[in-house]
Amino acid sequence: KNEVEQSPQNLTAQEGEFITINCSYSVGISALHWLQQHPGGGIVSLFMLSSGKKKHGRLIATINIQEKHSSLHITASHPRDSAVYICAAHFQGAQKLVFGQGTRLTINP
Amino acid sequence: SQTIHQWPATLVQPVGSPLSLECTVEGTSNPNLYWYRQAAGRGLQLLFYSVGIGQISSEVPQNLSASRPQDRQFILSSKKLLLSDSGFYLCAGERDTEAFFGQGTRLTVV
Numbered sequence: 001k002n003e004v005e006q007s008p009q010n011l012t013a014q015e016g017e018f019i020t021i022n023c024s025y026s027v028g029i030s031a032l033h034w035l036q037q038h039p040g041g042g043i044v045s046l047f048m049l050s051s052g053k054k055k056h057g058r059l060i061a062t063i064n065i066q067e068k069h070s071s072l073h074i075t076a077s078h079p080r081d082s083a084v085y086i087c088a089a090h091f092q093g094a095q096k097l098v099f100g101q102g103t104r105l106t107i108n109p
Numbered sequence: 110s111q112t113i114h115q116w117p118a119t120l121v122q123p124v125g126s127p128l129s130l131e132c133t134v135e136g137t138s139n140p141n142l143y144w145y146r147q148a149a150g151r152g153l154q155l156l157f158y159s160v161g162i163g164q165i166s167s168e169v170p171q172n173l174s175a176s177r178p179q180d181r182q183f184i185l186s187s188k189k190l191l192l193s194d195s196g197f198y199l200c201a202g203e204r205d206t207e208a209f210f211g212q213g214t215r216l217t218v219v
Contacts, residue, residue, distance in 0.1 A: 031206035041147075041197050041213040048207060086153065090206055096166075097143060097203055101152035 004089050006100035014108055019074040021103045023087035026068070030090050034061050034072050037084040037102070046072070046085075077107045111136040115200045115211025122218055125189050128173075132200030132211050134181040140202040142183040144175055147197040159183060190218045 003026040013019055034046040047054050047061040049070065054061050063070040074081055084102045115132040122128060134140055141160050145153040155168045157175035165175050172191050176184045183200060195218045200211040
């Protein structure tokens with residue numbers, strides 16, 4: 001079964017802390033996406049990964065294909081990073097994108 | 110780049126009324142298209158996906174239906190809304206493993 005699990009479900013941290021959000025998936029994928037959803041609901045695509053690591057500003061995404069695991073890191077976190085972060089996987093041989101449940105991140109000043 | 114236009118952004122409808130949400134795609138052709146729903150405090154649940162014109166797969170039994178009359182047009186409909194249909198509805202697309210998203214529609218059924 002094609003499944004995506006995220007942890008933690010909720011995360012609260014102080015401004016400046018290093019943040020890690022985890023995503024595990026059940027079987028082989030062709031691509032994994034990290035998305036950001038702000039309180040208004042709109043979704044922004046942050047990264048698309050099939051291997052290795054990507055960096056954009058303070059955001060870093062990594063993926064370990066053998067362990068079927070991806071992480072999203074935020075360095076020097078800021079209150080404006082507060083949002084729901086979602087990973088979504090396109091499983092090999094499947095025709096649909098499967099979303100994780102999301103991680104609600106709150107950064108306090 | 111690929112974009113999805115989804116409208117309206119918010120909608121308040123009475124119980125029993127019909128629904129039509131539409132999304133259109135720009136910047137690519139023959140994408141896979143998806144309708145997701147997010148109930149309050151929950152994750153995104155796949156409702157329908159389409160790999161081409163007239164091809165619709167339903168993931169969960171429900172009060173809703175979907176249609177794809179054109180390659181870049183995906184419509185979510187209901188003949189009679191229920192209170193439980195309230196939520197955030199998101200149209201998404203995928204082409205060559207690139208994913209793109211509409212801004213979503215927040216539907217409140219009253």
